[in-house]
Amino acid sequence: MNIRQLKYFIAVAEELNIGRAAARLNVSQPPVTRQIQQIEEQLKAQLFIRNPRGVELTRAGEIFLHEARNIVGLLDQVGTRVLRASKGDLGRLDVGIFGSAIVGLIPGIIHDFKQRYPNVHVMLHAMDKISQLEALRNRSLDIGFNRLVEDQAGIRIEEIAREEILAVVASERAWPERITLEELALEPLILFPASRTAGFVDTVIDLFRNNDFKPNVGQIVGDAFTGMALVASGFGNCLVPESMTSVTMPGVTFRRLAVDHPVTVDLSCIYREDDSAPIVQNFLNVARNWASRRFNTDNTTAE
Template sequence: MDLRHLRYFIAVAEEQNIGRAAARLHISQPPLTRQIQQLEEELGARLFLRTPRGVELTEAGELFLEEARNIRALVEQATERTQRAGQGRLGRLDVAIFGSAILDRIPKLLLAFRSRYPDVNVVLHTMTKVEQIEALRQRRISVGFNRMVAPGEDIAVDQVSTEDLLLAVPADHPLARHERIRFPDLKHHPMVLFPTGTRPSFIDKVVGLCNASGFQPQVSQEVGDAVTGVALVAGGFGVCLVPESATTLQLPGVIYRRLTDTPPGCFVDLCCIYRKGDKSPIVAAFRETVQACRSMHAAQAEASRQIGN
């Protein structure tokens, strides 16, 4: 049996007349007769009663008509769904984020992706950088977000954004009164650092910047993530260098100040990592969306700078 047989059968059943069905199928009558005969022979059941006016379905034929329509619908659905899956418009995408990624552009990005690809089921997993890389290799995830990732042998990196580092200071802190805060000014003030855990990470970046400015930071506390860090700033534990995006987090008693005279490298990247050579169209679609968001954001930043000037 063949899908053609089903198509022909359905046409004949609907027309109740082989000649008319043949016309509808754009073939001549004899081949259609033969196809129907073949189908009947293969099924071992008479599907039509031949009448002087045409044909009519037997009971077996009625049953087979239902089944044939089901099958055809399923084939169409399979075709359509597979096409969409092939274009990355249908399926599942496992994405890893890190703890305080919620403060970042990631939510907007995920929303943008969902609206472009509503039938891709995005599943979020919270993982540290090391876990993300491991999970990528084991194919438990296809995309990860993190900071400061170097491309590896089998891991590729797309940069999502670059953020300046701002200083979160308690409102009543001496530095809060300064007109301008320069990086070396941080020398004499206790700092909250984050994240604890896997190295190298953002914490190393901050320590490295301090060292480059000629001092060792006074660490008041190390915490797991930016949210806790800013909370400790509010509690008077000291100042804290945070990515600009953390300013989303407005806590009473905390103000964010941009530094002047920042040393080179006083910014932090957000990266999107994935398997090198991953040919998944969903991953490709996701990366496209990421880049689109990045361009859009860059354009907006440029525009606002223009206006600012």
């Protein structure tokens, strides 16, 4: 039994007349009659009672009509869902994020994507850099967000933002509007994240060393939130990407560094080079749009 037979049967059952059903299907009457006969032969059941005015459904025909409509409806739905999936409007997207990524630009990107593609199920996974790269390679992750990712075979690294690095200091003390690295080097420095690879910790240490200061490393913690909490508790100071200014935490304040040029760190989107899935491309387009808007805003502010 095929979908054409089911559609022929439904037309006859709804019109209760083979001639009208044939006209509705835009075919001649004999093919419709043959298809109905074949269905009855396959089911070994009479589906219609013929009468002078047309046909009427038997009890078996009524049951089969209900099932035929369900089958045709399901097939139509499958076709629609497959088409939407082929356009990236339906499916699941696994996105890897890290500590400070849950504030700033990335939540806006994800929210915008969910608004545009409400039928895509976005799953977020808190993962460090190495875990994201491993998950991309074994295809358990579609997109990752991270900083300071070195070139990787088969992995595309696309910068979507560059953030200024700021100092986080205890608000109970009087601090100048801009803090020198020399001032920061005199006190314990809290670094993050504890990582299996080069990253933000190394960027901060290099910043001091390149300016001929030796950082007084107090401790290295897992993420920016923990680092800021330790600053509030009097354990020292830390440096963070500018996106962390959106976090309200009692006991801390943010200050710019007194350097000739702002020190920045990237925020990049990482994904497989060979991943042409529409759902991934749609997400990247949203991310690129946000990156473009941020770039234009930053340029306007700079002017």
